[in-house]
Amino acid sequence: MTTFPDLAPALPELILLATAIFLLMVGVFRRTDDDGPATSLALVGMTLALIAVVFAPSEVGTTFDGLFVSDAYTRFMKGLVLLGALITLIMARSYRVRERMNQFEYPGLITFATLGMLMMVSANDLMALYVGIELHSLPLYVIAAFKRDTRRSTEAGLKYFILGALSSGMLLYGCSLVYGFAGSTSFDTLAMTLGHGDASIGVVVGLVFVAAGLAFKISAVPFHMWTPDVYEGAPTAITAFFAAAPKVAAIALFMRVLVDPFGGMVGEWRQIVVFIAIASMLLGAFAAIYQTNIKRLMAYSSIGNIGYALVGLAAGTEQGAQSVIVYMAIYLVMTIGTFGCIMAMRAKGQMLENISDLAGLGRTQPMVAAALGILMFSMAGIPPLAGFFGKLYVFLAAIEAGLYALAVIGVLTSVVGAFYYLRIVKLMYFDEAAEPFDRPIESEVSMVIAGTSLVILLFFVYPGPLLTGAAQAAAALFP
């Protein structure tokens, strides 16, 4: 069989690939340090890919001998990933010029990483899974250390790389065990072989390793250790990127792996997911209380949020998958908005990262303060803001699956979490003003802040499109 593979299902990936390669050429031939047209080119490529995703057919299409799958689920998740990558890239533009990070490699690496994420979402085979993960991780290691003349950034990159390599090793080991005991790497074949629920112990051990490797990518406890350091050390624009798109892609892959090839072993993996969900929610809630650096705080907040998303996954139902998708979509918007606000924290040309620098923001920057206030209340899950609906969905899924204890622990940790989100509101509105921020805030950053906070605030008016889209995506995952 030497027929040429059908390329149509992989159109968005091909666009990104072409863009990334073209960016490298541009860099080589321009021979200057600043990135010139590279960022714009990357943005164009990503927009084209997004258009290709939006207009992709929603019926199932596989290609490359079944290694690659495209359906309503991948379409939805790729849309989220591309949106996250696009917005964070736009937001970073003037930041990079100011911080002298405007080398042409930056958009190229981001494009490669995004390509890797799309591959992860579409992976339909353990090998495609591994290749996708590596393609998204390697550029991220480099980007984390992008400010190579600062110690924090290089430390972040190195730490990320070492722990990432370890997790890749675990993942690969798990894959090989699964292959050895189940006899295939294809998700479809695995689903058929393991569908009867009588998997051998070797497959179970393999599943544990695969889950551990993937839990590292979504930074779930106990594989979260890299997150606070990398979030804090990496330049803020890059942290914003880390917190958004890769999380969505990793959750999408995690869900696909557990539901599709290991769908018959839900009894086995549910224990793992319940445990890491509870551990993540608890750690995310309690560890964040003592943080003084807002990027570290956001790292713990993202750990906690992943915990909530996993509550929906633990249900193991279509309803649960839908809740995870809804949760991640809302989380993506909230995170990007919050990092937009963090990027606006700049005084006398220096980036500020301490939470206490937000004091009195309600007076000095009323619009940013209002937006951040909305985002924080939403993160705390207070209705009628969007974050509440995300939590509503995951807890409903947990209850429908009979996981009452998980749901109760979840809501109680959300009360603890509310404390530190409220602390930010308190600083901005109840405290005396600190040093005012530099004005004006760059237009692209303020547009992102305004857009995300309005989406979060007004989500309740018309929640239909996101919810039905998520329902279709979840239905595709459970054929």
Next chain:
Amino acid sequence: MNTLPILSLIIFLPLVGAAMVLTIRGEAEIVARNARAVALWTSLATFILSLALWAWFDPANPDFQFVRTIEWIPGLGISYSVGVDGISVLFVVLSAFLTPICVLASWQAITERVKEYMIAFLVMETMMIGVFCALDMVLFYIFFEGILIPMFIIIGIWGGPRRVYAAFKFFLYTLAGSVLFLIAILTMAYVGGTTDIPTLMDTAFDPSLQYWLWLALFASFAVKVPMWPFHTWLPDAHVEAPTAGSVILAGILLKLGGYGFLRFSLPMLPDASLFFTPFIYTLSVVAVIYTSLVALMQQDMKKLIAYSSVAHMGFVTIGVFTMTTQGIEGGIMVMLSHGIVSAALFLCVGVVYDRVHSREIETYGGLVHRMPIYAAVFMLFTMASIGLPGTSGFVGEILVLFGAFQANTSVAALAALGIILGAAYMLWLYRRVIFGELTKENLKTILDLDRREIAVFAPLVAVVLWMGIYPNSFLDVMHASVDKLMLQAQPTVVQQADAAQ
């Protein structure tokens, strides 16, 4: 009339007002003036609409009226569904009545960030009215919880010296109770297959499940009421909140707990409600007696009234759980009366606080010599709080006692003891603040109520007397709905036997 979505108008009119206030730009002085005016007129318009609602309401119909349902969240069957029955309609009117009074009471007391203050109050009015109108569990929860945001901000920005502590305690305490309520809502939605409140009232839940659901609901409502020993957030929040914040807190937010028991616990979980009645009685009697004693010893006027609120709310929970017509109607009357009287008492404290900037009882004395009108007004509300016949407080308390005597004599006797203690702490407060010689230097120049303040108090005085002298205009509205509630609140076994006959 049926073509007009009057409930949605009442709910969202304040929100429109808030949006208008948001758009006001210009100099600080002009912004403040316009913000006050817009807030006052919107809230007055809302109040007039709520009076129209009351007029159009059909007291003979026990079901929900003015019902509107719009599909909202596809897939889960959550809808935007509003309607009022005889129990909730008066609370809608009460909320709409108190908001313009709050705006007026803050006219001069609030000088900083007036725009944000008015927005917070208008948003809160939308949430409060929405809670009482919601006919969908999730919608109810959204309004119920959403109130926390504006209240947190009101206490935190415009509150007293310990405002941050009080705001956090208020927010986290109530949130911790409410999240369990959310779990109960989701469970009921899953078991009952809908979030529609009228349908769920007719759904028979398995008794063993009922106990857990009831406890989850209790966690939320007991904090809101607040019942002893979950009341500790209340004195802090009341003392630190600005006057108008205390008014809303005492006038409306405390009613959400009692309303929740009436709307959810009794009709949806009748067996569990019956089972836990002795538990509620115990906590309520402790609340009535213990918090009255605590109130007796307070040095701070606001704290004293806050503790008296806890005691009055003890009456409400006793009345509601007697499951007799008198008891439930009495409980609702105590809530309505307390909504007016405690609001008025906080405003009374606010009047002297604005002049002297102290809430300590010791700093006052002999005010009757300089402030005769104030003394008379304060006297009336003191009497209403004690439950003197002819004032609003009497009707509710006597009905609750009637109901309690039918259900449990010792509870009734102990509750009656609470009334005596109530008279003690209120009269003692009144004597120390109003009577005696005017010896304090700074009080010698104190001024009596001005026109604006009289405009604030006049409607409150009128309503207190109206409720006391002719309570039937309130009781008639609720009869039919309370009777229906009594049927729903019968244990499942009895209901099934009735159905079989």
